[in-house]
Amino acid sequence: MARAPEVITRRLLEGIVPQNLLALYLQLLKTGNCPLHEAAQRLGGIQNVEALVTANMAHCGESGRDGTQWVVANSVDVVLQHGLVALAHEAVADHERLLIGQQRMSQALLTAESTTAPAIEQLVRIVTDADETDALTETLMRSAQRDWLTLDPHGSDDVAAKAVEDASPAWSSTDAKIKAICEAKNAETPARRARLESIVNCGGEVRLLPKVAMGMKIADEAAALIPLTPSTSSSTLLIQSSVIVGALREYFELLWDRAVPFATPVCDVEGISDEQLTILRLLVLGLTDEAVSEQVGMSVTTVRRRIASIRDGLGVKTRFQIGAAAVHRGLVD
Incomplete structure (x- = not known):
């Protein structure tokens, strides 16, 4: 295997694979392929060799007539691919846990006793009217002071898209930053791609994930909207609990770090004076x-x-x- 320079390898894999495994992998690349017993000595024990093999960063194979087992570092592109697959599985697990929590929250609201319902409704409320949901979305978007975050499986955040397309004065007067995550396949649809480009051209940021399992909209740390069904916004959770909204923001940022920036044509500004x-x-x-x-x-x-x-x-x-x-x-x- 042709060895990639350490700086390039580190740049490709850092943040994708665990730091301890990256250090072991770089050490194996540096020392070169070697018999299993030597690899165990150089990498600090057989358990470290097994960890690299389990993570698909190296493999063992027999070499020579004596059947000696050698430890061989996998190529950087193979390691990167396996690392991305592992992150994708983690993201799916995160989605599933959040969806379970969302379902339990909905159930708790529906079964809450009358004595506790008013207190709960101050923090979380179910909105069943589509027009009210649209109005709430626009109100929260326009009131955001720092961030307007959207996680959108369908690439159809109509209110935010319309606002930036029309260069709404109410939106333009705020310092809030638009950050949107949607499924990669939506960038292939001309109409929705145009919407994504309009957000980017107005200073917003868009990133893509292979799969987005749920939708949500977050205004600062104040409030969040989560559709209760994936195909319609007629039933939505309005969340005004700072604890829950904070957790949703952390989840959004986790996905944001893993998402790929949406590429959009930009004007040639290299010749700016x-x-x-x-x-x-x-x-x-x-x-x-x-x-x-x-x-x-x-x-x-x-x-x-x-x-x-x-x-x-x-x-x-x-x-x-x-x-x-x-x-x-x-x-x-």
């Missing part, structure tokens, strides 16, 4: 047109023309979207 980049950085800092004018020594009219040019180059419509798109494209920190 130093002058435009200076103005862009000042805009991201929140300076007004007049303040930018003083900083760069231009008239306000000229600054506004430069800002319009930057906005057109980034393919966005509003001042908020300029900053978000610039950060997304790596033009500013």
Whole structure:
């Protein structure tokens, strides 16, 4: 097996396979394939060799007429594939546990005694009217101050998509960040792909997973909406418990780290001038047109023309979207 340089191997596998196994795998690559007894000595014991074999990072095979068993490191691409499969299985298990908890929560709400129901309803409530669910979604989305997080199996977060497509003033005036996860197959549907692109072009972020088992929408740490059925939003849980919402946010971030960024065409901004980049950085800092004018020594009219040019180059419509798109494209920190 051709050995990959350690830095490349580490970059490919770090965070995908357990750190202790990565260290053992790098050591095996460094020392080279060797008889089983030597591998056990070099890797700190036969149990470490067995751990690598169990994780599909190495295999044992006979070599030579004497039947000596050798330990052979699997190629980096094979290790990476097995690592991703293991993470996918973990994600499915996470989904299943959350769905079980969701079902139990629904059952608890339906069977709660009348003396406790008012207290429970303050934290968790079942919404059965589709129009009310849509209204709640829009209200929570517009009230979000930091984050609007969506986990969407169908790629059809209509309210959020419509808001960014229309460059809604209520949405554009907030600093909330859009982060959406949906199933990869939805990026292959032209209409839904266009929706995902509209979110990205307005400064939001979209990532894809092979499978999304449930949907949810989270506004900051304040509230969350979870559909009770996978195919319709007519029955939804409104959760206003900070403890539960916090746990859902942690679950979302776990999936976010495992998801793949959605690729969208972007305009060519590599040729942006130093002058435009200076103005862009000042805009991201929140300076007004007049303040930018003083900083760069231009008239306000000229600054506004430069800002319009930057906005057109980034393919966005509003001042908020300029900053978000610039950060997304790596033009500013």
